[in-house]
Amino acid sequence: MKKLWLVYVLLIGIFIVYVLNYKLQAQSADPWETPGLRGNIEDTYVMVTFQIGIDYWKSVLKGFEDGAEELNVSVEYHGSTQHNASEQMTVLEQVIAKKPAGIALSAVNSKLLTATINKAVESGIPVVLFDSGAPDSKAYSYLGTDNYNAGVEAARKMAELTGGNGKIAIVTTPDQHNHQERTDGFKDTITSKYPGMTLVAVKDGRGDQVYSRQAAEQILSQYPDLAGIFATESRGGIGVAEAVEAHKGDDKLPKIISFDTDKGTLDLVKDGTISATMAQGTWNMGYWSLMELFQLHRDLAADPAAYAHNMPLPVPDTVDTGIDVVTRANVDNYYAK
Amino acid sequence: MKKLWLVYVLLIGIFIVYVLNYKLQAQSADPWETPGLRGNIEDTYVMVTFQIGIDYWKSVLKGFEDGAEELNVSVEYHGSTQHNASEQMTVLEQVIAKKPAGIALSAVNSKLLTATINKAVESGIPVVLFDSGAPDSKAYSYLGTDNYNAGVEAARKMAELTGGNGKIAIVTTPDQHNHQERTDGFKDTITSKYPGMTLVAVKDGRGDQVYSRQAAEQILSQYPDLAGIFATESRGGIGVAEAVEAHKGDDKLPKIISFDTDKGTLDLVKDGTISATMAQGTWNMGYWSLMELFQLHRDLAADPAAYAHNMPLPVPDTVDTGIDVVTRANVDNYYAK
Numbered sequence: 001m002k003k004l005w006l007v008y009v010l011l012i013g014i015f016i017v018y019v020l021n022y023k024l025q026a027q028s029a030d031p032w033e034t035p036g037l038r039g040n041i042e043d044t045y046v047m048v049t050f051q052i053g054i055d056y057w058k059s060v061l062k063g064f065e066d067g068a069e070e071l072n073v074s075v076e077y078h079g080s081t082q083h084n085a086s087e088q089m090t091v092l093e094q095v096i097a098k099k100p101a102g103i104a105l106s107a108v109n110s111k112l113l114t115a116t117i118n119k120a121v122e123s124g125i126p127v128v129l130f131d132s133g134a135p136d137s138k139a140y141s142y143l144g145t146d147n148y149n150a151g152v153e154a155a156r157k158m159a160e161l162t163g164g165n166g167k168i169a170i171v172t173t174p175d176q177h178n179h180q181e182r183t184d185g186f187k188d189t190i191t192s193k194y195p196g197m198t199l200v201a202v203k204d205g206r207g208d209q210v211y212s213r214q215a216a217e218q219i220l221s222q223y224p225d226l227a228g229i230f231a232t233e234s235r236g237g238i239g240v241a242e243a244v245e246a247h248k249g250d251d252k253l254p255k256i257i258s259f260d261t262d263k264g265t266l267d268l269v270k271d272g273t274i275s276a277t278m279a280q281g282t283w284n285m286g287y288w289s290l291m292e293l294f295q296l297h298r299d300l301a302a303d304p305a306a307y308a309h310n311m312p313l314p315v316p317d318t319v320d321t322g323i324d325v326v327t328r329a330n331v332d333n334y335y336a337k
Numbered sequence: 338m339k340k341l342w343l344v345y346v347l348l349i350g351i352f353i354v355y356v357l358n359y360k361l362q363a364q365s366a367d368p369w370e371t372p373g374l375r376g377n378i379e380d381t382y383v384m385v386t387f388q389i390g391i392d393y394w395k396s397v398l399k400g401f402e403d404g405a406e407e408l409n410v411s412v413e414y415h416g417s418t419q420h421n422a423s424e425q426m427t428v429l430e431q432v433i434a435k436k437p438a439g440i441a442l443s444a445v446n447s448k449l450l451t452a453t454i455n456k457a458v459e460s461g462i463p464v465v466l467f468d469s470g471a472p473d474s475k476a477y478s479y480l481g482t483d484n485y486n487a488g489v490e491a492a493r494k495m496a497e498l499t500g501g502n503g504k505i506a507i508v509t510t511p512d513q514h515n516h517q518e519r520t521d522g523f524k525d526t527i528t529s530k531y532p533g534m535t536l537v538a539v540k541d542g543r544g545d546q547v548y549s550r551q552a553a554e555q556i557l558s559q560y561p562d563l564a565g566i567f568a569t570e571s572r573g574g575i576g577v578a579e580a581v582e583a584h585k586g587d588d589k590l591p592k593i594i595s596f597d598t599d600k601g602t603l604d605l606v607k608d609g610t611i612s613a614t615m616a617q618g619t620w621n622m623g624y625w626s627l628m629e630l631f632q633l634h635r636d637l638a639a640d641p642a643a644y645a646h647n648m649p650l651p652v653p654d655t656v657d658t659g660i661d662v663v664t665r666a667n668v669d670n671y672y673a674k
């Protein structure tokens with residue numbers, strides 16, 4: 001009897017060992033397969049912005065976090081509270097001191113931030129810029145909206161909304177370069193492609209709701225038959241919407257095209273006050289920044305001098321993250337999740 | 338004695354089970370960690386080009402394969418043997434019929450290929466375009482060189498090589514759009530930024546070594562004091578180099594800037610006959626095409642209608658894969674590996 005017991009126990013033991021060992025082998029790598037792209041959870045990638053509280057960055061951060069989760073790395077988010085270069089410089093210095101695996105930065109001022117960006121790159125930290133670049137810095141890549149093209153797309157949509165006819169105005173922020181580009185793309189397209197439309201006014205709304213409302217009121221009193229207004233940023237768009245709303249009951253209200261997808265703008269698109277808004281590829285900015293930093297970190301971790309001798313870089317020079325036209329039909333896809 | 342044996346066997350058995358189980362757990366996912374980005378080796382991503390035999394695609398394919406290896410997916414490479422749209426269309430139809438996980442295509446003719454590209458997209462296959470796009474197609478993204486910017490960079494290098502002074506000529510292929518853009522970027526920059534340089538001739542080299550040699554000979558006989566020639570493609574560059582070589586022994590030979598990094602061109606850069614050549618980000622075209630297709634495939638595999646309702650896309654609109662200036666100093670980094 002006892003001998004039999006011994007045999008049973010041995011057989012059961014061998015069986016368990018066999019099963020566990022099989023499971024172990026099945027889990028380990030097939031010689032034809034590779035483990036996939038996967039980082040170290042202790043590598044921290046940092047996203048740095050300015051005016052850290054505004055809605056606009058949320059979707060960028062979501063993309064950055066989504067990329068990090070897929071690649072099993074960690075993220076941190078820092079930035080200046082104000083639209084202030086020296087404050088952002090201080091934040092960036094603090095981030096550099098912690099030697100992160102990579103930095104994705106939106107530069108509040110391209111010239112004033114260049115030296116600090118170069119310092120990070122020279123100390124071996126990969127840096128890419130998004131949304132607001134610094135073309136003369138040593139950052140490896142820039143990811144953002146082609147603002148001229150965004151203006152072109154806005155003009156096409158305006159032609160569709162107005163049937164390609166009538167007086168058109170722009171409310172913009174002329175001293176900001178990206179807004180000038182949006183204005184130029186819009187203006188050039190109206191002029192060259194749509195002879196039935198005439199650009200009658202380009203006013204400064206100072207990126208401010210009240211100023212933009214006043215600018216739109218002036219335009220409307222001068223051109224009561226205005227067919228459309230393009231606002232190159234969202235606070236201006238809300239101001240323009242208020243000015244147009246005040247004329248409710250008029251024969252025909254001008255169509256409004258605005259920019260960006262903060263909740264206020266989306267609500268006005270949903271209720272029809274704003275006909276369309278131009279959505280930037282903010283998630284793409286975050287996600288692809290993380291992907292590029294991951295590649296750069298891997299190369300630089302293996303060889304800190306990897307890019308020292310004018311090697312071809314493993315990341316693109318510039319990524320145009322794209323522009324979508326948001327209307328009532330697809331507005332629900334653009335609320336922050 | 339036998340009882341003791343039983344206890345020993347049991348203890349050893351439990352110990353083995355414990356060790357194996359521990360190893361098994363260590364291998365499976367930590368709740369805080371994610372498995373990384375990894376596809377299925379049975380998913381095949383296809384790269385499609387034209388003139389399949391030329392050197393130019395090698396580095397693109399290398400990038401495509403590197404991405405696939407990292408992500409544990411498979412690749413195939415197909416294309417037309419000639420510079421022929423209907424041949425490429427047939428190849429693309431055959432690829433579509435196999436329902437691959439994604440297609441990266443360089444379109445030999447943007448208009449003629451559009452219908453076939455749209456057919457692929459409509460049947461649920463992700464398509465991105467690289468190097469040579471089709472802007473009116475439904476492809477999700479385009480990755481390639483900003484050719485106007487390449488011309489700008491070439492002009493800057495020319496100014497550096499000539500000290501910003503003297504007569505300059507261009508040998509190009511005017512009926513190809515990308516070459517016209519390179520010419521425009523070069524021309525605009527010389528005219529607006531370098532008053533000491535004068536563009537004296539723009540000649541058609543037909544993308545051919547012999548024609549380009551003849552074009553350069555004509556220019557040289559008309560302007561014996563020429564300071565520089567920019568050839569917008571590599572066969573032309575080699576032709577121009579032959580024409581200039583024939584003047585060896587002259588007081589001062591014009592500087593040559595060429596385009597691309599085939600072996601013939603790199604050899605001429607190495608021996609100093611060509612002063613610089615503009616290297617396109619070909620590896621980036623392949624690598625980032627694969628990365629984008631991987632994202633698109635994952636979304637579409639989970640929900641074939643993922644992008645049906647004007648959702649924001651998870652890939653950029655346009656990727657400028659960058660341009661590098663290759664000189665004798667860094668030429669060794671650009672030979673195919």
